[in-house]
Amino acid sequence: MGRDAGRLSLILLFAPFALWIGLLIVLPQLGIGYVSLREKVGIAEYEIGLGNYADFFGEPIYRNTLLRTAWMSILVTILALILGFPVAYYIAKIAKERSRAALFLMCLIPLWVSDLVRAYGWIVLLRETGLVSSALVSLGLIAEPVEMLYNDVTVIIGLVYTVILFMIVPLVSTLQGMDDALLEAGYNLGGSRLTVFRRIIVPYAMPGIVAGCIITFMLTAGSYLTPILLGGKNSSWFTEQIYSQFITRYNWEAGATFGVLLLVFTSLVVWFGLKLTGQSLATTVAKE
């Protein structure tokens, strides 16, 4: 009786999660995978084959867009880590108990505003007639208004701004678990600030660093609005290719193929990143 009830409650608790994963993630992905393997040979006539993938690898612009997206996403991830770590460290270790919640909330506030509005906010600031440009002109620092949109630097700034929160949150939660005595022991045994940072803080924060990097990398590589709005036609973001295949060219087969490739490629990058830093999901993200 007790065991049956236990099993029932387990099933009930597990059901929403299983449904969510199954219906909203696994099933659509299987569908995408299936569509990507379908080659169009005539009107409403299809064959199963790898032709769509061959098309992708045959066309340099597709490959290069994917590689470029990956490189820029890695750059954004690294920048978010470098900028986010001190912020997270301050919130978790240096700030007083009372101001900690307020600081954390301030990091969350940008999420109140939708992605779209935030991207337009950047446009208002950075366009040729925007605030920054006109301010610089009126201060006499530059002679003519400059266009600050539609270049890679702006795209990267915009992306870092969008995703940095997802770096800070896991970092704060891992760093909060660190006993201050560990740092003191690090100094007491003769470590300099640099040694303590390198040999104690960073290894301790590794689960948070890995989790944060995976989340920000995946979010960046899969983002659409920010690169398109801030980068314009030059952004050459891979999601833009997927969008145009699906919507503009109505080529679902190619779009699905790109989707699968993006997933596989970003997963490979994450796997490679873990290998390179000698970490594994089991010892970092899944660690208690």
Place this chain on the structure above:
Amino acid sequence: MYDLSCADVTKRFGNFTAVSGVTLDIPSGSFFSILGPSGCGKTTLMRMIAGFESPTSGDIRIKGESVIGQPPNRRNVKMVFQHLALFPMMNVGENIAYGLRCRGDARSGIGGKVARVLDRVGLPGVEDKRIEQLSGGQKQRIAIARCMVLEPDVLLLDEPLGALDLKLREHMKIELKQLQHQFETTFLYITHDQSEALVMSDNVAVMNAGRFEQVGSPRELYDDPRSGFVAGFVGDATRLAGRIEEVRGQEARIALEEEGGTVLGRLCDDSRVGDAVEIFLRPEAMTLEDRGYASSLGGTVDSLLFNGANSRILVRTGSGHLIEIADRAQRQSLSEGDAVTISWQPDRARVFAGREV
């Protein structure tokens, strides 16, 4: 030459004085304890010695040299933290090697030093174990080994036994003392547990409200406390409140406040007739047998507590006070509810000026 001296060290946080005018000298190779209730300033004092806090005034000298202004990583005092603070992301060998690597030891020599210190703490060959694979007592020894491998002038220990269960704690007390003998290093041990301090130390400082109340050997503190606080804090003692009626030499006749009647005790400070005082009675100083002692008090047996050689008889006085009496004979003849007379030799009851509690 003292390994560690503090001269008039004071630390204030805002208006709060955590440590007030502490002076101490610890001779080389001795085991020194600071004993006090939580919040008495002992941890602050230790943190100042380690360099994590700087004193508001006063001087701290290690091996005769002032370390004021020297950062913690330059001081040759190592610390065993309350929760040990072993690095969880490193294995045992790396934990011990950390300090050696910080010091810049040659890589080739580190392995041998780690193996030797592990040998000395009785855990040879555990270099590759992870910290979470060790038992509480083993972690303790690794934490000590991690410090001792650096051959510090002074080893600070901040209540490191607090997290262990009772049985292990008893065992570690003896082991710590043996380790200290073996390494011949000065240990400064901080605790609120008087039995830890008494068992292990060569000398103990009893600390209260930021000050040292008394410094002495465990026996001196137990047999000859200098203040009511020390008498009450070190060792077991029953405390009775009263007022002095008459002083004759060292002996005072005291009217008990709650129990009524008068008893005799040895006056240990400069209280005078009429002053409110406290009488401290050790369990082993009192007896229920009629030995013709000059001072006595009536009561009834409340309960008999059997604990081997530490057995006690609890006697309830007329006012409801419970008095603990050592029961060396482990008498079977008494039973609960029996009327008894507690008596003691006046010079074994200590009388101090009453404190506000």
